Amino acid sequence: MAITAETGKVVQWRRWAFSNFGWVLSNFGSLWLLLAPLLAAYAPRRLFKTYFNLFLRRHARRLLAFVDPYVTVDITEPGTSAHYSRYGRVTEHGDSTYEEVKAYLSDTCTEEARELRAEGAPESDGVVVSMRDGQDVADEFRGAAVWWTSVVRENSQGQQRDHTRQSQRLTFHQRDRRLVVDEYLPHVRRKGREILFSNRRRRLYTNNKSSDSYRFDYKAWSYTDFDHPTTFDTLAMDTAKKREIIDDLDTFRRNRDFYRRAGKPWKRGYLLYGPPGTGKSTMIAAMANYLDYDIYDVELTVVKDNNDLRRLLIETTSKSIIVIEDIDCSLNLTGDRATHRWRRPHDRDSSSGRDVDGNKSMVTLSGLLNFIDGLWSACGGERIVVFTTNHVDKLDAALIRRGRMDMHIEMSYCGLEAFSTLAKNYLGIDVDADDGTHHQLLGSVNEILRRESITPADVAECLMMAKRTASSDESSCLETVIDELKQRAKANAKAKADSEAKAKAEAEAEAKAAEMDRDNQWEEQNIVKSPKI
Ligand SMILES: Nc1ncnc2c1ncn2[C@@H]1O[C@H](COP(=O)(O)OP(=O)(O)OP(=O)(O)O)[C@@H](O)[C@H]1O
């Protein structure tokens, strides 16, 4: 039988008729009712009344279940103390079921409903379409038919509109009770949450100074809307490597039940390493856009101690990427785990371990390890942790071991595949689809990229220059790009030679200073030891 709102109406009608019929039967149709005067005559009056009532009620319930096998559940709008959370409107107790059900119905069932209502979505520019009061829609779950009705209840405080509470009423056959309660309703909530989540704007969070936590309006995180245009399509890197990362993210996202079965918290760590300008931050944006997650960008230097770090973690939501950029710049690698302090050489007084504001950070390496995979890290689930670094060899092995940082991704210099993505992004030239027209030019590009270490950021800059100066002709565009790449390679080589020369000069100066120190010490010792004349 096709399940429609009409069928739902019939069920509602039958339900009404049966329930009244059932009441009549249970009160007047029972044999016990006929025997009641006899019993009343011989049994003590009070006792008779109590037993008779109990008996009637029990049997009335059974009879009702027989003649009216339909059950209803109301999911009522939260009270006036409700507010909006990340997933929609919730009460003080954080119950967002009503909003989740509404979102589910707006997506799944409204095709059938003819009278709809539209409201602005709380966290996006979109609208939430829901059923008008009194409308019915049918749904089916694993062969069980259910009907949803939107109903309005007048609150006991008055008849004004302000005091009405909206409910979504679910009707189903009582034989499906377990299926509906244990599986269908959780399914509706999950789907509704997903819909609310995909409709909202994504956020980029950063942590506030924990030294301000005494302020009454202190919040651990501040945020702005996250609107980064990068996707995996525009990310320039080796295609096979990109595919591997996307597959890994998919596997992570899909395998909630696997993580539960395996007894592992539902989270995954990625370590992105490589020279500056190879796309580590860009990769994080692509991941967030692909997964539709928020980003929590942790600035460790303003975190006071391990407790504050833990508090930051607790205040993150699931479906998020927690990022610590340039982790090598924050970590002081001397000392044991307990005394590893986080500091940036340029903004800390190294003798006191204080930041520029004089606040002492007590975050230790073990605090950070707990942050990543301690007991607290399991709360919420569905989290990704990303570290970026330019110097992977400087990091403590415990920090990046597999299990903490599950996947190590090297972001490296630009190759021809990455170039072809960038050429498409910036110039609209599809190098892959080239029929041989630009064979020679591409060969030159390939040769330069193989010979020189040019980062995707540098190539992107060259393409921008070419776009500004060259004509729309593809060949002349590519020629300009080649010129730019050559110049860039020359400039990089010069910068490299300069920095090597500078490093060499500094090393020589240090060696000279050390030698002078040694000479001075030797002189001092000899003067002291030589006998006075
Ligand atoms: N792989 C890439 N794909 C696309 N664009 C890239 C890529 N790498 C770099 N870019 C471009 O270069 C700019 C700088 O890249 P990004 O900030 O991601 O580098 P990074 O590796 O994070 O550098 P750093 O180590 O200095 O933080 C980006 O804004 C982007 O335009």
Ligand SMILES: [Mg+2]
């Ligand atoms: Mg970066």
